Structure formats: structure tokens, C-alpha cells
Amino acid sequence: MTETSIQDELLAAIRTIPDYPKEGILFRDITTLLGNARAFRRAVDALVQPWAGSKIEQVAGIEARGFILGGAVAHQLSAGFVPIRKKGKLPFETVQMTYSLEYGTDEIEMHKDAIRPGDKVIVVDDLIATGGTAEAACKLLQEQGAEIVAACFIIDLPALNGRSKIEALDVPVRTLLEFPGH
Numbered sequence: 001m002t003e004t005s006i007q008d009e010l011l012a013a014i015r016t017i018p019d020y021p022k023e024g025i026l027f028r029d030i031t032t033l034l035g036n037a038r039a040f041r042r043a044v045d046a047l048v049q050p051w052a053g054s055k056i057e058q059v060a061g062i063e064a065r066g067f068i069l070g071g072a073v074a075h076q077l078s079a080g081f082v083p084i085r086k087k088g089k090l091p092f093e094t095v096q097m098t099y100s101l102e103y104g105t106d107e108i109e110m111h112k113d114a115i116r117p118g119d120k121v122i123v124v125d126d127l128i129a130t131g132g133t134a135e136a137a138c139k140l141l142q143e144q145g146a147e148i149v150a151a152c153f154i155i156d157l158p159a160l161n162g163r164s165k166i167e168a169l170d171v172p173v174r175t176l177l178e179f180p181g182h
């Protein structure tokens with residue numbers, strides 16, 4: 001199978017919902033991909049492929065769809081899993097990072113003992129749009145001493161150029177397919 005056919009299969013497995021959660025947004029719904037056993041496996045295999053056989057200590061998944069994909073990636077790489085959550089959801093002591101939204105700010109956090117300095121970490125989410133969320137996650141992990149090997153996403157929205165925010169942190173970005181617009 002060629003790379004193109006993986007992209008075609010994954011593209012066909014993703015459902016687009018217009019005007020969700022608000023007017024003008026084309027919501028790229030991966031629940032249809034997750035519910036398709038073959039597409040789910042191929043997506044996870046393609047995400048991990050560059051690091052198969054490498055020593056990765058932790059996979060950090062961004063709430064909430066990054067948990068599903070990140071858990072599968074961690075299992076494939078025999079790595080641990082670190083949840084990066086919205087503020088107020090984690091039970092132990094946390095470290096936080098604030099980031100800008102279109103209107104106002106938001107905060108993500110993780111447990112303060114989740115990463116050991118020098119850990120090799122892969123960051124996983126379903127989609128990179130403006131890159132604000134993943135940028136905050138990468139900064140938070142780097143502050144804790146993580147060596148982020150890559151940030152991986154199934155979907156890139158290149159019109160928003162989120163990738164450049166992550167690359168500016170010296171973190172390589174891996175995406176499997178693109179959708180035009182935002």
C-alpha cells in the first residue's frame with residue numbers, strides 16, 4: 001500500500017460537520033475513524049512508524065481525543081502515558097501553562113511528577129489548528145525537562161500554520177493528512 005492510499009483511507013474515514021461548535025467552523029470528527037477498526041489501526045501505525053524500536057519514555061496526550069490516540073501510541077511504543085488536561089481535572093499537584101484563545105485565555109495542566117528530566121516524549125493530539133494548545137503542552141513538558149522528540153497529529157489545517165509554533169520550540173511535527181480552510 002502506498003502513503004497516498006493511507007491518506008485516502010483516513011480522509012474517507014473522517015466526518016466533517018459544518019458549523020459545529022459554532023458557525024463557520026468545519027468540525028473534523030474523528031469518531032468515525034476511531035469506529036473503523038482498519039482506519040484506527042492504520043492511523044496509529046502511521047503515527048508511531050518513525051519511532052518504532054526507539055526508546056520513548058512517555059507519550060503525552062492532549063485532552064480529550066489525544067487520550068484515545070496517545071494511549072494506543074504509548075502501547076505500541078511500550079511507553080508510559082501522560083494526560084495533559086484542562087484545568088481542574090487532575091487529582092494530584094499540577095503544573096500549568098496558560099495560552100491564548102480567540103477570546104481570552106485557557107489553561108492546561110499535568111501532574112508535577114509525570115515527567116522526569118531527560119525523558120524522551122512524544123506529544124499526540126487528533127488535529128492541529130492554530131497550534132496554541134499543542135504549543136502550551138510542549139512548553140509545559142519542556143519546562144519539566146522533557147526532550148520532546150515529536151508532536152504528532154492525524155490532521156493538519158495548514159491554512160492556520162499551527163505547525164510553525166511547534167517547530168519554533170525545536171519540536172518536529174508529524175501530521176498524516178491535511179484539510180483546506182479552518
Ligand code: AMP
Pocket residue numbers: 025026027028029062063064065125126127128129130131132133134162182
Ligand atoms: P488549536 O489550539 O487551535 O491548534 O486547536 C486544537 C484543538 O482544538 C485540538 O484538540 C482539536 O481537537 C480542536 N480543534 C480545533 N479546530 C478543530 C476542527 N476544525 N475540527 C475538529 N477539532 C478541532
